[in-house]
Amino acid sequence: MPRTASFDRDVLIANAREIFWQKGWAGTSMKDLEKGLGLHPGSFYAAFGSKDALYELTLDRYVEEGQARLDQLLHVHGALGALKAYLRSVVEDSAMPVRACMLSKTLLELSGQDNPLASKARQHMATMEARFATLFAQAQKQGEIDNVVSAEKRARRFQSDLMGLRVSAERGDIDALELADEIAADLDRTQAKA
Amino acid sequence: MPRTASFDRDVLIANAREIFWQKGWAGTSMKDLEKGLGLHPGSFYAAFGSKDALYELTLDRYVEEGQARLDQLLHVHGALGALKAYLRSVVEDSAMPVRACMLSKTLLELSGQDNPLASKARQHMATMEARFATLFAQAQKQGEIDNVVSAEKRARRFQSDLMGLRVSAERGDIDALELADEIAADLDRTQAKA
């Protein structure tokens, strides 16, 4: 029957994620993708349909990997430890091409233009937030932190701080690891109600 | 002598700031600017030189206005009160077309492409951070907050939290004002060393 494709779709999506993450949506041209993925237009469109469709796939992949990393940290450090370790990991992991969160980058670049990808980023943020809430609830249940403030509120604040940390890290002129540790240290403290 | 220009340059920069802030750098086309400013290409290039040059002007303007707003809040609420009020103001001010910080948007969109405007955003962030540090030092001097942690460190954390807050606010699906109050409440608490 037919000829088999010469590329590994999964690898291509991973490469595309790196390119999009670094250069942004508008900043990544088809030429960049063709060069980075080693694909000519015909193959590209046959495999992914469009630039936007591939971007969406990379966004999904990005979140899946974040969740997997969090699961792994949970297994090693427990709930509270995982949350703390996650803060460090996002600014110290040298495998990550960019410091800022890809969801934040997508949201900030595209929400003003009502691009559907911005909504997609919003949804993924909500998913991550829910994941954080589960971990906070677990930490509370195990007595690692108090339950003066609900796990949901803790999660929302955590994600906000996390995104701030990662924007700060993108600046490059400050000690992001120190900042991460400061945020992590706050997790231990009894939370005051706003 | 010559004919006088029919437009107010200051008003045009303010309009451009709004357009750029909302739609982003790549998301704003010359057509958008021509329409939004009521300027034809010739007039535009005579007045501003290039799209990038105007963007830089709007970035400067953006920071000037932020500083002015902070000065005003300082006069009304004092140092610590100004910092708290600033947190609220960035998410509740209906005159602001966008929630996310324009410096963050610029940095995240353009740092991956090594655009000089990203460096400009970085510089402005450092300027704002220094301004915050001055306010924290003042608050410490007046005994409004402890001095366990230096004003500079406080300022860095404050700006990080602020940027996180504003990215969160851009999502639109969470109560940003509540989040702002939570961050503000933390300013009163004795700061633990990381």
Place this chain on the structure above:
DNA sequence: GGGTTTATTGAATGATCATTCAAGTATATA
């Protein structure tokens, strides 16, 4: 190994991008 089927190639498409510039127009002085 021939035929079928699908992957690959790369030129072509039309749109839009930022920018330029020559021609036309209005104003302020003299």
Place this chain on the structure above:
DNA sequence: TATATACTTGAATGATCATTCAATAAACCC
């Protein structure tokens, strides 16, 4: 009112954008 001077206009520029498609090449089944 005449003229000099600068502003305004909008068509034209060449580059680059994402995407399409007809032609070519390769691999699998019979």
